[in-house]
Amino acid sequence: MAAAARRRTRVLLTGADGQLGRALQACAGDRFEWLAFNRRSLDITQAAAVTAAVAGSRPDWIVNAAAYTAVDRAETDRDAAFAINAEGAAHLARAAARSGARMAQVSTDYVFDGTAARPYRPDDTTGPLNVYGSSKLAGETFTRDILGDRALIVRTSWVYAAEGHNFLRTMLKLLRERDTLRVVEDQIGTPTHAASLAAAVVASIEHQGSGIHHWTDAGVASWYDFAVAIQEEALRNGFDVAGCRVEPIPTREYPTPAARPPCSLLDKDSLRALTGNDGRHWREELRLSFKALGPA
Template sequence: MPSIVLFGRSGQIGWELQRTLAPLGRVVALGREDTDLMQAEEIRAALREVQPQLIVNAAAYTAVDQAESEPAAAMAVNGDAVAVMAAEAKRLDAIFVHFSTDYVFDGRAARPLTETDPVAPLNAYGRSKLAGEAAIRASGLIAYLILRTSWVYAARGRNILTTMQRLARGGDDIRAVNDQLGAPTWARLVAEVTAQVLVASRGGGDWAPLRDLGGTYHLAAAGECSWYDFVRAILAASPRPDGSVAHVAPISSHDYPSKAPRPAYSVLDTALLRSVFAVSLPHWRQGLDLCLDLPPRASILSSRPSRLAPAPVSPRVGG
């Protein structure tokens, strides 16, 4: 059974990946308490101890506004650490899967963005994620996947879904930007499609086909909406105890100042991923409905309980 090292086990995508990767091998899931991604030697030590055939990096510095004040920290985690992982993957002859972001684009497009469209990040977070992508490509690795996703949310942790559900229970005024467009993507969809891609790429017990199929792909829900549309949908499905629904007011980006500028349009074209790996990507609204209504083991790809059963996960290297 192949060994898999997963970085970022406590994040939105990493949490879901622990389940979806389990049928593919022995998963060693690492969190920040196990490996400090700002310390290159800790990354190397973790990987050299396990000697994995597959490395999956779901860890990231994701505080977009804070990154404007801490660009070096963002770059250390999203750029430098990824370079170390890629170098180790090459040394170990391992497959490397890394998650990137729609924020590598400037948002000026008027149609869904393809993998070959020019990149021009607007903020420090986007620049750090782009540096991670560049490090992988420069590493000499052949078998890798860079999966760009967008507007990721989950039923746990701190994200727009859980924040809006909390605000809906109170009496605070809610405002949401209506001039930024994207595709809200459930973390479970990202994890399940990632596993599906790896299964589709498995030949002769390993992932040798990825040496030909590897590269950069876009992985996001279908459709598009504004943050205002998304918040309205969340609130409509999260009524207060008395049955009322919290009100949300649409505002422009100019009326919602933030340290980091965001792309106005970051809808990702997923045709390449769907074509190469024969995967389907449901509409963002379907993902939200499933996230809010179905039990924890529900699978967005089937709308039925997932056949990807949970398996024991090694929580750290060593004991």
């Protein structure tokens, strides 16, 4: 008699329509049973709705990919940022605690102030410079305080994909429209392909990860480096962007409502040890993202 098929892990996913939510579902294939919710089907700021969704689906894991990510707008929209990034995470964590589920909360490099002279480790002191980073840090804290060792926090940076609203898509648009594009060169981090982040989160779940971990693609870049690389890959793929000159500028010449950390590199050693995944260099992941974009 054939052995009984192994039950798939039931994962309740929020933010299912976002760039990470889509990548998670594509990455895991049929290894997980996805219970996918977008903002229309589940507003995580509503505690009763979250409680009902989790109680009704009885997931093994909750993955919170829903987020308020408008960094500059958050400076004047603090209540909305905290409602989604902090209180929404708390609602999900409390529902997970009642149902016995584990929870993966996706967070950000912006929980740090960017003054360290080395990549930030998961246990380094946090110090967000803006409302967005503060709201994401509050979401981390709620999740860990409520769930303890059933909480998994994955911090990442500079996430982009072939779809959605992100730096890659914005640069491709501006490179077509402008003769000159001025991009900040003194903010340092690592671009991270949503597909790469999704694979790291899925592997962490499969290894029953807990605690705080970091994941980005490999390598180091400034926003200027990233923009130049996007133009180079776009030209290789037939996009009409040769007429735009990309120029480096300091942060002081591009003031924004929200302060950004000058260097937010993340140490990924703990997640590498957990999953055995070293990841690819960000330039290689960028090339892969252009395959998903399709022809120019």
